[in-house]
Amino acid sequence: ATGVEVAAELHALVHDILTPDYPNINPHRVKIVLVDSNEQILKELDPALRRTARKKLADLQIEVRNEVRAREIKADRVILSDGQEIPTENAIWTAGARASEKLDDLPLPADERKGLKTDAFMRVEGHGNVWGVGDCAATVEEDGTPVPPNAQAATQEGKAVARNILAAIDGGEMRPFDYKPVGQLVEIGSDFAVNQVMNVKFSGLIASLFWRATYLYKLESPQSRARIAADWILDLFFDPAVTQIRDRT
Structure with a gap:
């Protein structure tokens, strides 16, 4: 899910934040390519939600390449496992976690x-x-x-x-592990998300609001909750200054 969310955030950065301050930049020249080794993106989600997410990425003109991996990353291009190359000077790695080298x-x-x-x-x-x-x-x-x-x-x-x-x-009886997934929340931009919670599937603006409410609820610090909530409210009325872009999570 991280790759999908990062791709959507990059689109918002270019089209919604940078463009107003840099009118000489043509945002449509920026091409975002999401490389996923799986057959489909967001494989943990219901197929209907996967299709919804894929359509949203297509609407944002984000290209998705499935069943392929990044074999090598060079200064000016990414070489894929199928031999194709993506010319770029900006590659963001969002692969999954691996176990400790220890x-x-x-x-x-x-x-x-x-x-x-x-x-x-x-x-x-x-x-x-x-x-x-x-x-x-x-x-x-x-x-x-x-x-x-x-x-x-x-x-x-x-x-x-x-x-x-x-x-x-x-000396008691051990029980096998039974994983009970609570759900999956994936935000695709600031006003759209695809969520699957307790087998309930929904998407769009309501899903995005649910994502944000859940995010605030999961934060341990009241100060962090207040600060991030205030940032989100201010974002409704003001665009962040380009010189002040920072990680808010």
Whole structure:
């Protein structure tokens, strides 16, 4: 989802923020290309939402190339795994997380992402008293389905592995990990999002407002909530000065 969101933000930066201050720049000369190794973008979402997101990117004139990877990045171009080249001096890498390199020093089994291979109880394969959770583990459910390496999965894994460790110590029965995804929220620009929450699917402005409300709710600091909410309200009336563009998250 990060690549989709970054591509949309780049479009907004060029067309909505830079263009008013730099009228000599033709924003339509800026070409944004999103490279995704998967068959479809946002593979965690419902197919209908994936199509909606793809159409939104097309409306923004963002080109999407699926089932291909960036093989090499040079100063003036990106070389793809199929041999094609994208002329550019600006490449932004938004690939997924990988396990810590510290795990390479441990004699433990790992998958191609370098995550520890675990069973359904989150024990490392071949080691009954070693456990793996979060980004460092290739967690699977009881039927062997891979668990996505995201924050909500890691939170559930932490609670589940704690229960299983206590069960192992006390001689109780361990329970296989059962991932229950709460949902996925993807913002595509400042006024559009595609959301899937508890099997409820919605998109557009309402989805964008829901995304922002959820973001504020998840922030731990009241000061951060107030500051970011104030920034969002001011953005309704004023464009940010180009010299003051900064990360607001």
